[in-house]
Amino acid sequence: MNNTPATYEFGDFVQTFQIEDLNIRGRLIRLDQTYAEAIKAHDYPPFIEKLVGEILVLAAVLASALKYDGVFKLQVQGDGPVSLIMADITSDGAMRACAKIREGVDPADIAEGASIPQTLGAGHMAFTVDQGPDTDRYQGITEITGATLAECAQNYFRQSEQIETAIAITADANGPSHAAGLMVQRLPMARDGEQEEENWRRAVILMSSITNKELLDPSLSATKILYRLYHEDGIRLYEQGALRHECRCSEDRVSRTLRAFPRSEIDEMAEDGLITVTCEFCRTDYVYDERRLDDLFADAAGAT
Ligand SMILES: [Zn+2]
Incomplete structure (x- = not known):
């Protein structure tokens, strides 16, 4: 018998899944080294480190829902003490991110746990997909509405794409830098009917039963989390996509x-x-x- 306790690497990946009985698709994202390396060279205050972790996860969530060959860029710009946070991700999983504090702002004045309106203020969230010089740029833009980046993105989906989407994002750089996110999305063909409404509600309620602490818990594997949430509803996992930190400057x-x-x-x-x-x-x-x-x-x- 093997007495070694089960340990899991937290990992850097996007795990796509489908909840067959509910007609829902989703993604679970976890970032470890990618996040650590993105903040390593900077001397960010803790609330910025958290924002950078969150925008990395959000970029991975949004990009993984698109088919593209190039670079997906996500930017949130506002008139608050944090003027800009941005992240980008190539179609083969190389990520980077950064944040800018407005000149003259003392980061010590911003409380840890401050909301998006308190940090970024009023502004917009925009993303582009750059697939090279001779291709179209896909662009989405939405005003900052919501207390968190996840809420801003949910509002974007509701208004522009008209796809019901629920997103949870969390990041913690105190100790090992871990960031994670979970997203479920109603499949387009399942928009009508009471049963579909019921299915959607169930998927979201189950999703919200997982805590941020659990999403960041390295002793809970992605598989374990997803089975715990959706095992009764026919969860199917696809191959994980690897993510990594890599800057494209030269x-x-x-x-x-x-x-x-x-x-x-x-x-x-x-x-x-x-x-x-x-x-x-x-x-x-x-x-x-x-x-x-x-x-x-x-x-x-x-x-x-
Ligand atoms: Zn660089």
Whole structure:
């Protein structure tokens, strides 16, 4: 007999599922390393670390409902003390995120557990799908309405997509950085009828019976959580999609951005003869001295 206690890795994945008897589909997302690495290079106050975890999960929730080949970007912009939070995810599961505090705001003034209206204020949530230069950008936009990011997203689905959706999101970076989310969605063909109404209510009530603590509990596997909630209703699990942290910044991209400015403007921005461009996602510094700038702009002149 094996006496080793069962341990599960918290993991970084999206688990798609279907509740056959209720005609509901859903997703469970868990982020571990992806979340830890997204906040590692930053010195965020705790309430921002929590927001970053939540927006990573929300980006994974929304992106996993779409078929695309490229980059899904989610941004929430407001007039509050936090001016912007954003996350993006490639179709093969590479994620990154960041947050910006408005200039002049002291993060210490914002209480932990502050609501979205208290942190981001009034503004909007927008997402785009970038599938390369010659393809259409799918774009969704909605006003910030709701106390949490999950509520904002639910309202978006209700208003724009007209798909009944329930989303729960939670994140905690005190100790190991864990973030998780659960989403259920009514399948489009099941919109009419009393039975469907009843099924939907049941799926949402069961979903809300799981606590944030349980969603973040590494000793409860995703399978265990989902079976516990929906085993009576014919739950079917699909293959998990792996998620990971990865920044897409590169010297090449920074150089291209710099070359879009006139050289004179770049020179004005130099400090001690150096231009330093810092990636807002991973905080990598790209430093250009005068010689490198000369090369860069010589190339640019040659290219035209
Ligand atoms: Zn970067």
